[in-house]
Amino acid sequence: MSNNADKPARGRPRTLQREHVLEIAVESYWTDGLTGVSIDEICRRAGVSKPGVYREFGNEDGLKQAALERYQSTILAPLADILTDDLSFDQALRKLTDFVLLDRKAHGLPAGCLQVATCRSKHTLGKRTRESVHKFGDQTLMGLEQWIDRAKSNREFAIEIPTRTAALYIDAQIATVMELQQQGVAQDELKRVFKLALTVFS
Amino acid sequence: MSNNADKPARGRPRTLQREHVLEIAVESYWTDGLTGVSIDEICRRAGVSKPGVYREFGNEDGLKQAALERYQSTILAPLADILTDDLSFDQALRKLTDFVLLDRKAHGLPAGCLQVATCRSKHTLGKRTRESVHKFGDQTLMGLEQWIDRAKSNREFAIEIPTRTAALYIDAQIATVMELQQQGVAQDELKRVFKLALTVFS
DNA sequence: AACTTAAAATACTGTAAGGTACTTATTTAT
DNA sequence: ATAAATAAGTACCTTACAGTATTTTAAGTT
Structure with a gap:
């Protein structure tokens, strides 16, 4: 600027x-x-x-x-990269898991996720902030959909689960982990919850 | 009073x-x-x-x-009842699904869940409200755990999933649906996401 | 050196909102 | 009937905070 x-x-x-x-x-x-x-x-x-x-x-x-x-462009960039890098579905899932389950507290970072928190306080946001959070949310969802579609065409993903449903589900699971982490749930419990969530795909 | x-x-x-x-x-x-x-x-x-x-x-x-x-005592009471009534696990799960997927908009109710929203704005809460939301959250989690333990002893629930993990997971899935509903996701999409979430138990 | 431009910082305004002092009204007790 | 008790409601106080007018400072231009 x-x-x-x-x-x-x-x-x-x-x-x-x-x-x-x-x-x-x-x-x-x-x-x-x-x-x-x-x-x-x-x-x-x-x-x-x-x-x-x-x-x-x-x-x-x-x-x-x-x-x-x-x-978004610093903290969340790695997430977008995981989805666009051409990894196998399982590899991407592992990287995604590592990213989500990062022990932010232990790394001196605040707990939780600003994107998620912002999305959830729509009532009190100004126009530009609201548009920004909405746009990024849409992009992430699209990224997830494309990633899942690629996995489907590689026969790495159950074809009977609708792509959008799966994308919404994964997006929600990520947000859930962020929330629970902010609430102070222990890291190993978080890990179990997230791994359980991912069993829907195997 | x-x-x-x-x-x-x-x-x-x-x-x-x-x-x-x-x-x-x-x-x-x-x-x-x-x-x-x-x-x-x-x-x-x-x-x-x-x-x-x-x-x-x-x-x-x-x-x-x-x-x-x-x-809590009006809107959320049915949920507590589902967990304590002595239904089969599948029956309870069906009732739970009906409760969660209730089309609040169509019933003239606001979207989302005040308990969930309150829990997520901890920063700006007074002492009493914070204690109240925390207490109810704990009770719900305990209710879920007892319900799951009963299901386990009836061989209706996979024994290898830790009870607390499963309880946290279900609690989170309910909150997720409430969030998505508030964000305006269509009811049938909501239904697919929640049903997908429940496939971890079958 | 005098002038212009633009950013820095102090100190201010306006308003929304939590909370209350004070007056008025409606009841029971004597 | 008068007093005591207590709720109702108006009008007010205080503070926090978004936003700004004004003055001061540090550069370039002539």
């Missing part, structure tokens, strides 16, 4: 670090919920002034949307 | 209809979310004054807790 050495730039140079603010915003929304942290608080945590944030992101909806997109 | 003709009562008699306010509160929180509707708005919808609500429920946490408990 900013010009790096291209244009000399006219007035006072920017010092507000968009990336830093976004990192703080992602962590804050992820940890405290989208309605659990104010812009003032994010500014305090990031060590920036409020008008700076408004100059950069427009309004609260803009900040939330940008934070969500950053979360 | 109020005395029915027992004590004569001293001062001005109550006219605030606790039950009516609770109905409105349940519907409001259910429809608009626990953070999506203010006490002012609930007062307006119920046609009562704010101090009346505070006299009756103490504070917002008290109102939310009372609304949640009412939801």
Whole structure:
């Protein structure tokens, strides 16, 4: 978004670090919920002034949307990759399982999933954030469908299960694990639940 | 909570209809979310004054807790009954399916489940509401575990699936359907997803 | 050096919402 | 009839917070 050495730039140079603010915003929304942290608080945590944030992101909806997109393109990118990389169905399922069952707490990450949490607080979202979360949700579902269709054509997947149904089911199981992890369910129990969920395909 | 003709009562008699306010509160929180509707708005919808609500429920946490408990004891009671009634596992599963897949929209009810929604907005809950939602969640899980254990002893349930794992799984599948229904997924698709989820037991 | 441009930060405004003080009304007790 | 008790309701207080006007600062331009 900013010009790096291209244009000399006219007035006072920017010092507000968009990336830093976004990192703080992602962590804050992820940890405290989208309605659990104010812009003032994010500014305090990031060590920036409020008008700076408004100059950069427009309004609260803009900040939330940008934070969500950053979360999608960093934290959730591996998931999209698993579905598009041309792995065998079982390999992909293993990688998916590893991704979902990652012990976020042990890695210093907040529990749960910002995408899932955002999707579930539709009532309080601005327009842009809502569109963003919806778009990504649709894309993920499409990715799952294409992945399943490929598996079907490779005879790696039970043909009698409708593709969309299977995609919705897997999507839901991923969200479920994220939820349970956030609720503090032990990792080994999570693993058993997710593995049980996957037995519908074997 | 109020005395029915027992004590004569001293001062001005109550006219605030606790039950009516609770109905409105349940519907409001259910429809608009626990953070999506203010006490002012609930007062307006119920046609009562704010101090009346505070006299009756103490504070917002008290109102939310009372609304949640009412939801649990009315809307969710059938679910608890299914688990404790001494049905065969398959019969119980059929009744459970009917309950979960009830087309709430077609019955003039809000979509989704207030218990699930409340459980998922822990960040913004008061102490009493949090305790209430947690307690009911635990009870439900225990009910599921006992139901599964009974089914195991009747050889109606695969012994190799740990009881707690199965209970967490079923609980999660119910919540999933509630979520998907709230998101507007078609009823027949919902049905396919839930039936697919149940195939892990057969 | 004076002027222009644009970002930084302080300090402010407006509003929504939780909660309450105070007045008014309706009952029982003496 | 008067007093006591207690609920009802209006009008208010306080705070949190989204958003902004205004001033200050740091650059480029002439």
